[in-house]
Amino acid sequence: MSQNLSDTQSLLEKAIDRHPLLMAPDTSITAAIAAMSESDTSYILIVEKTQLLGIFTERDALKLIANKTNLAELALSQVMTTNLMTINLVETHNIYSVLASLESCKINYLPIINEQGQVIGAIAPDSLRPIVQEICDRAAAAEEFLRLNAELEHLVQKRTEQLIANNQELQQVLTNLQTAKQELINSEKMATLGKLIAGVAHEINTPLAAIRSSVQNISEFLKEKLEELPTFFRTLSPENQQYFFALLQKSTQETDTLSSKEKRQFKKALQRQLESEKIPEADSLASTLADIGVYHEIEQFLPLLKSLDSSQILETAYRLSTLQKSTRTIATATERAAKIVFALKTYGRYDNSAQKVLANIIDGIETVLTLYHYQIKQGVELVRNYAPNLPSILCYPDELHQVWTNLLHNALQAMDYRGTLTIEVKQQGQNLLVKIADTGKGISPEILPRIFEPFFTTKMPGEGSGLGLDIVNKIIDKHYGTIEVESQVGETTFTIFLPLNQNQE
Incomplete structure (x- = not known):
């Protein structure tokens, strides 16, 4: 087991009994045994003028008693073990070499002396037992890490296989669309179909790029840091291990729904709290904690943050939390790619065999917001007005994801990714009401009646297929709901009503 010098020396220090029971060689055996009992110790070091002469142990006393020796007539000098093996603490720093010496020499007690030959302590079974337990x-912990790492590698491989499968299906869809385009070369829909192909190609690039980026992040981490992690975990004290895994747990719980402004506010609050605790480099530590997902309740981590090795522990926790986020990104992007295929299939044919399930509408909206996190944080203020304790509804969650995707995508494009995006979800009578409002340029009165027509679009070629709002309308109708739109210069609002009771089917 590899350890650095300071760590092995620390373990050796913990194993030393700094207050051994010392007695002169002329001390009677009866007095020595009484002193051992009173001090609750299993050995006595016999010294004269600070020089070590021998050792008398509990085992020696038991042998004398078993042999019915007259203890009153004996002194320690007559029964002590001499010619002891000792170690000089200045010359010895490695706990593992000490353990090897104890094992090879078949001894239980090892006196510690200084350079002058004076006794300064001893290693005994009682002091050594907790150290051996700590090493175990x-x-x-290192073995558990290796197990978790193997699981992570398996997950990466599985996600990569899913990427390849979805990519092949997407390529097949594009190939089929291209074939249809050639067959309809003389048709009025040729130009629109060309826009559809371009639009789909544009949309699939986003999840594929996210997957490629996440796989690259994971690959770089495994290449750069994998070999260092076992040593890192072995050098962690049990207390720091608890802090480390608590940080990773915080990262796992993070939902990443905070706006950039909210994150900056939390970071500043963290920095002020760290500065009040006199912790150096408070700004850097606050940034790392915020990136991990620790925004508050940092009191439990204060002992760690005040320790000398806090920077390495936080940095490693941050890198592993980034790894966790990358795997979640792969999962989300893979689902997103599959939904694009689903949307295209939905337009041509609906699968009525699917069963509705109970789902939380807000969860679906937040899933889509996660996909657009990068675009939103560049210059969009996101306002969430979610009523508390909303009931789940029977629905087709994947199809509703497509609704939120299309509406949010249109809203962001209408604002040119600069403005305010407001999402409101509440119960109104026997319906769930969802409002998505943007501060874009608005929809002209002439165009407004046509926005739900299939293939109708005002976007440039390659920017949209013209199917988005038509698909939205069909999905909402499939849920026995309604969709309304109001628009003026500087504000457009789409309002969706989804009935709570959908037993009409």
């Missing part, structure tokens, strides 16, 4: 615990 560290080995177990």
Whole structure:
């Protein structure tokens, strides 16, 4: 087991009994045994003028008693073990070499002396037992990490296989669309179909790029840091292990729904709190904690933040949390790519065999907002007005995801990714009401009646297929809901009503 010098020396220090029971060689055996009992110790070091002469142990006393020796007539000098093996603490720093010496020499007690030959302590079974347990615990932690790492590699491989499968299906869709375009070369829909192909090609690039980027992040991490992690975990004390895994747990719980402004506010609050605790480099630590997902309740981590190795522990926790986020991004982007195929299939044919399930509408909206996180944070203020304790509804969640995707995508494009995006979800009578409002340029009165027509679009070629709002309308109708739109210069609002009771089918 590899350890650095300071860590092995620290373990050795913990194993030393700094207050051994010392007695002169002329001390009677009866007095020595009484002193051992009173001090609750299993050994006595016999010294004369600070020089070590021998050792008398609990085992020696038991042998004398078993042999019915007259203890009153004996002194320690007559029964002590001499010619002891000792170690000089100045010359010895490695706990593992000490353990090896104890094992090879078949001894239980090892006196510690200084350069002058004076006794300064001893390693005994009682002081050594917790150190051996700590070493075993560290080995177990390292083994658990290797197991978790193997699971992570398996997950990466599985997600990569899903990417390849989805990419092949997407390529087949594009090939089929291209074939249809050639067959309809003389048709009025040729130009529109060309826009459809271009639009689909544009839309699939986003999840594919996200997957490629996430896989690259994971690959770079495994290449750069994998070999260092076992040593890092072995050098962690049990207390720091608890802090480390608590940080990763915080990262796992993070939903990443905070706006950039909210994150900056939390970071500043964290920095002020760290500065009040006199913790150096408070600004850098606050940034790392915020990136991990620790925005508040940092009191439990204050002992870690005040320790000398806090920077390495936080940096490693941050890198692993980024790894976790990359796997979630792969999962989300893979689902997104599959939904694009689903949307195209939905337009041509609906699968009525699918069963509705109970789902939380806000969860679906937040899933789509995660996909657009990068575009939103560049210059869009996101306002969420979610009523509390909203009921789940029977629905087709994947299809509703497509609704939120199309409406949010249109809203962001209408604002040119600069403005305010407001999302409101509440119960109104027997319906769930969802409002998505943007501060874009608005929809002209002449165009407004046509926006739900299939293939109708005002966007430039390659920017849209003209199917988005038509698909939205069909999905809402499939849920026995309605969709309304109001628009003027500087504000457009889409309002969706979804009935809570959908037993009409």
